[in-house]
Amino acid sequence: MPNNDRLLAAVHDSIRAYCEANHDFGFKANDPVVRLHEPTFSADEIAAAVDVLLSTRVTMGPKVKGFEREYADKFGFTHAVMNNSGSSANLLAVAALVNPATKDHLKSGDEVIVPALSWSTTVWPLVQHNLVPVIVDIDPLTLNADPSEIERAIGPKTRGIMPVHVYGNPCDMGAIMDICKRRNLALVEDCCEALGAFYDGKPVGKFGRVGTFSFYFSHHMTTLEGGICVTDDFEFAEVMRMLRAHGWTRELEDRERYLKAYPHIDPKFLFVNVGYNLRATELQGAFGSVQLPKLDGFVERRRENTAVWRRDLDRWGKFFMFQTETPRGKSSCFGFPMTLKADAPFKVGEFMAFLNAARIETRPIIAGNIAVQPAMKLFQHRVVGDLRHSNRVMEGGVSFGNHQAVDEAARDYVTGNVGDFMRTKGLA
Ligand SMILES: Cc1ncc(COP(=O)(O)O)c(C=O)c1O
Known part of the structure; x- marks a missing residue:
């Protein structure tokens, strides 16, 4: 008879050793990258999945x-x-x-x-x-x-x-x-x-x-x-x-x-x-x-990141609109969305390219205005009003990673790069 407990313990030990050696998703000042997301899982989850298999x-x-x-x-x-x-x-x-x-x-x-x-x-x-x-x-x-x-x-x-x-x-x-x-x-x-x-x-x-x-x-x-x-x-x-x-x-x-x-x-x-x-x-x-x-801890980190960025990036509020938490609401802060104002003296593409060159990943906000996606032409729908705020988000929306692996050093890195961009534009 196989000794399943012993065999499973050996499998778990190997998974743990592998993850400890390879799964460091934290920000590194000497090799800075801020991705849109990093894995929320490691040895515990992988071991549970392997047990199932x-x-x-x-x-x-x-x-x-x-x-x-x-x-x-x-x-x-x-x-x-x-x-x-x-x-x-x-x-x-x-x-x-x-x-x-x-x-x-x-x-x-x-x-x-x-x-x-x-x-x-x-x-x-x-x-x-x-x-x-x-x-x-x-x-x-x-x-x-x-x-x-x-x-x-x-x-x-x-x-x-x-x-x-x-x-x-x-x-x-x-x-x-x-x-x-x-x-x-x-x-x-x-x-x-x-x-x-x-x-x-x-x-x-x-x-x-x-x-x-x-x-x-x-x-x-x-x-x-x-x-x-x-x-x-x-x-x-x-x-x-x-x-x-x-x-x-x-x-x-x-x-x-x-x-x-x-x-x-x-x-x-x-x-x-x-x-x-x-x-x-x-x-x-x-x-x-x-x-x-682990969910509550992940959400808390995202909320803390949002609060700090809102404070530190507020000085660029003449160019960007930031998402505001709904009164009576407690947001779980999925990313950090910003929308460039229509009269800003630069394009959102330039801003994104600058951040991307510093290895800060960016993306648009959700799918922008869904009404202008080509798929909608194929199907019956009704549009109410001019959707101008959604269009603005589609034209000027940008977000970067806000997740459990973003810490104080990663936040400062992003904030610093936003400031550097403004300096290259002569706006700071
Ligand atoms: C608002 C919204 N609805 C639905 C989905 C679809 O979820 P999934 O990617 O798990 O299919 C997403 C994707 O992130 C989303 O942002």
Whole structure:
């Protein structure tokens, strides 16, 4: 008989030794690089994933279920349905919202309001489910959907709102909830950039009928790829469980009611809805359980970085707009977004090139104004107003890495380089 404990201990020791020798993601003053993201994981997560592989139980099972429970419990969500990406989480949420098994489901041609500053796969699931995206402008300070623009966008076919908590900054949920109640609209919160963010002390994702999160590699915590849908509505969670896996009853919490209703069909192969395969693997579940206890620390570091940069870069406020935390909100600070003002005496491309030459990676803010992305030309949608704030972000938006591996020295390096750029332009 093999001595599994001894063999596993040797595997873990090797993983640990490898990671100690190779996984130093911290900033080094003598070889400075500030990447958009650095891995949040190392030996603990890799060992947990290897354990799963060695067990050979690799597809969705107890590890995924365990992580779902832990995630729900940490934030006070009632139900959590893990899947294989934030995009899949959005797909599942919207698919459930239009599914005939869902009470008060949305119908083909119904409109859903989305902010212009959103990710592609915030909007695509609406299109893919025959809903019509209605695109509204953002508040230039918070970068989130402007509630007065949402109100203005509502028409006779409007049935829902899908706000995005941009860069971890919670939307004005007081105003949005008020609109949803008065206008009887369904709310789907895209929280894919906002793990660990709160509004009024309540976690984002808890306000709507369903909330979605992403555990992509570069996010606050990761399951490599991965996502999760959260809801307090049991039946809605059950529909998402069906749609996640082939329309099958296999993963339902209340399978019994279907097994009783269809005793003549093999209970192991009973299909009660349509579906996709959006299941997460056991590796992802195991990863999540190791990462979750580290999330608060990761978020705190991002908040500290933001506070210091806001203070130190404030002197360039005549050229840039900085994201402002929503009143009553606690942002989880996903990156550090800045938008060049239209009358600034330089182009954002020059600024980015200067930082990139100093090995500070940059990127635009999300996908810019989604309404001007060519894909939108192919599908029915409605644009409200001139989207001027979203256009400004598209033209002048830039962000650099703000994550758990950014420390005081990395912050100073970025701040110093911003100052150097201004000096080359004769502006300092
Ligand atoms: C707002 C928003 N929604 C959805 C997604 C999709 O998440 P994923 O990359 O896990 O598919 C992202 C990606 O980061 C995002 O920023």
